[in-house]
Amino acid sequence: MLTNKQKRFLQREAHHLKPIFQIGKSGLHETMVHEVNAALEARELIKINLLQNTxxxxxxxxxQLAEGTGAEVVQVIGSTIILYKESNENKKIELPKK
Incomplete structure (x- = not known):
């Protein structure tokens, strides 16, 4: 569970990121959950954008994405979701202490 301090830190880190996934009219499906999980392992912090036609x-x-990947929702703002999951192999982000 992320503290408020850690969430604010991750929000600042994610500010410059571009969304790497888009959820459209096909919605959320199992393949997307697996792809998001792989991206989280590689990057730890990602943005996902929901299109207007979803x-x-x-x-x-x-x-649903957080539950399916074991990640945590950092923020939902507008139609954008920011997810964080500590990587086992590619640890890049050092969170502030609780």
């Missing part, structure tokens, strides 16, 4: 709720999609 039927998914942004917050619900964030929760």
């Amino acid at each position: 039927m998914e709720d942004v917050r619900e999609a964030g929760i």
